[in-house]
Amino acid sequence: MRTALVLGTGLIGTSAALALSARGVRVHLGDRDPERVRTAASLGAGTEGEPEGTVDLAVVAVPPAHIASAVAEVQRRGLARGVIDVGSVKGGPARELARLGGDPASYLGSHPMAGSEKSGPLAASADLFEGRPWVLTPVGAGSQGGRGTDTEVLNLALELIALCGAVPVVMEADAHDRAVALVSHMPQLLSSMVAARLESADETAVRLCGQGIRDVTRIAASDPGMWVDILSANPGPVADILAALARDLEGTVGALRSLESAQEGERSAGAAGVEELLRRGNAGRVRVPGKHGQAPAVYESVIVMISDRPGELARIFADAGAAGVNIEDVRIEHATGQQAGYVQLMVEPGAVRALERELRERGWAMRAA
Numbered sequence: 001m002r003t004a005l006v007l008g009t010g011l012i013g014t015s016a017a018l019a020l021s022a023r024g025v026r027v028h029l030g031d032r033d034p035e036r037v038r039t040a041a042s043l044g045a046g047t048e049g050e051p052e053g054t055v056d057l058a059v060v061a062v063p064p065a066h067i068a069s070a071v072a073e074v075q076r077r078g079l080a081r082g083v084i085d086v087g088s089v090k091g092g093p094a095r096e097l098a099r100l101g102g103d104p105a106s107y108l109g110s111h112p113m114a115g116s117e118k119s120g121p122l123a124a125s126a127d128l129f130e131g132r133p134w135v136l137t138p139v140g141a142g143s144q145g146g147r148g149t150d151t152e153v154l155n156l157a158l159e160l161i162a163l164c165g166a167v168p169v170v171m172e173a174d175a176h177d178r179a180v181a182l183v184s185h186m187p188q189l190l191s192s193m194v195a196a197r198l199e200s201a202d203e204t205a206v207r208l209c210g211q212g213i214r215d216v217t218r219i220a221a222s223d224p225g226m227w228v229d230i231l232s233a234n235p236g237p238v239a240d241i242l243a244a245l246a247r248d249l250e251g252t253v254g255a256l257r258s259l260e261s262a263q264e265g266e267r268s269a270g271a272a273g274v275e276e277l278l279r280r281g282n283a284g285r286v287r288v289p290g291k292h293g294q295a296p297a298v299y300e301s302v303i304v305m306i307s308d309r310p311g312e313l314a315r316i317f318a319d320a321g322a323a324g325v326n327i328e329d330v331r332i333e334h335a336t337g338q339q340a341g342y343v344q345l346m347v348e349p350g351a352v353r354a355l356e357r358e359l360r361e362r363g364w365a366m367r368a369a
């Protein structure tokens with residue numbers, strides 16, 4: 001692929017454009033908001049404005065409600081040989097494109113399973129998609145009454161995914177939508193529900209927020225407009241999962257009420273009910289793939305105290321590097337009301353001793369993991 005057009009220079013479009021530009025693809029940038037195009041271009045994502053001729057691939061990275069019309073427009077104007085979108089839902093936009101008379105052969109639905117609670121070009125990064133699944137939903141000949149996805153477009157999309165360092169996964173559109181209802185759309189709503197409990201909570205409780213609630217509520221900061229769009233295109237599958245969760249909630253409330261009972265038999269039934277849920281949670285959690293989609297690795301933590309001064313994090317990473325230790329993952333825990341916090345460095349179990357020794361020698365204070 002030599003040339004591309006990225007339409008929608010927000011978080012996802014600019015991240016893809018940065019990755020493509022870094023690998024030598026000539027990228028043109030478009031957005032209905034010219035300020036966003038300017039920002040993306042200034043970050044090195046590509047050049048402002050439409051191409052003069054036809055580019056190899058157009059990447060439509062606009063909110064789900066606008067995908068079909070944007071794809072149809074790119075096709076009508078002959079701006080690209082192939083068009084993909086990156087929307088979080090796949091069935092609805094494809095059907096809408098067919099209704100608008102778009103060409104299903106030169107269009108391919110796609111969805112990178114990477115993102116953030118932040119939006120806009122300033123949140124973008126070239127390595128956002130590294131090692132992440134990137135779903136493709138090609139259609140076979142005869143489906144939607146026409147030709148199937150052109151092989152050329154499929155190959156261009158595979159090249160884009162390779163250039164972004166992601167891992168292609170081929171799925172049928174509606175099966176994709178049912179899968180992401182479980183692994184993305186329901187978690188978004190639950191995160192919002194948990195965070196919503198804090199809205200009018202007492203300040204004395206909010207001050208005690210620790211890492212658990214930070215983990216569970218990060219995505220509650222996401223853009224409501226975008227998520228209304230996503231959920232409007234996938235309401236049934238998400239509602240089915242929430243209904244099953246409601247049954248779990250009801251069972252757990254019942255178990256906790258039993259724990260309040262004066263009768264020992266009822267209390268132990270309540271404890272068993274709560275324990276069963278927690279064990280099911282353990283069993284589900286171990287199925288979540290780790291970095292690069294592999295089975296979750298078992299890392300050990302080294303927890304280092306840092307002060308809230310510029311450059312502290314970089315210094316820890318440099319010192320870990322000096323010990324020859326690869327940091328597999330990192331978490332930061334801010335200490336409430338203090339100019340300090342803890343950095344949890346996740347490393348291979350065999351590397352813990354060497355890392356601790358090196359950090360201690362270099363003056364870092366550590367807490368037991």
Ligand SMILES: NC(=O)c1ccc[n+]([C@@H]2O[C@H](COP(=O)([O-])OP(=O)(O)OC[C@H]3O[C@@H](n4cnc5c(N)ncnc54)[C@H](O)[C@@H]3O)[C@@H](O)[C@H]2O)c1
Nearest residue numbers: 008010011012031032061062063064087088115116119120
């Ligand atoms: N945010 C995530 O975590 C994530 C992850 C994977 C996929 N997606 C999908 O990627 C797409 C983009 O999401 P984002 O997070 O980058 O959003 P964003 O808000 O950061 O960017 C969307 C951009 O599209 C532009 N836009 C809107 N309508 C347009 C139109 N008709 N023509 C041209 N530009 C238009 C907006 O001005 C904005 O710059 C969405 O379809 C979303 O479902 C998002």
Ligand SMILES: O=C(O)C(=O)C[C@]1(C(=O)O)C=C[C@@H](O)C=C1
Nearest residue numbers: 088112113114115116117184219
């Ligand atoms: O990491 C995040 O912030 C995300 O929520 C990204 C996430 C997800 O649910 O995994 C959100 C929506 C997208 O469609 C794809 C990815």
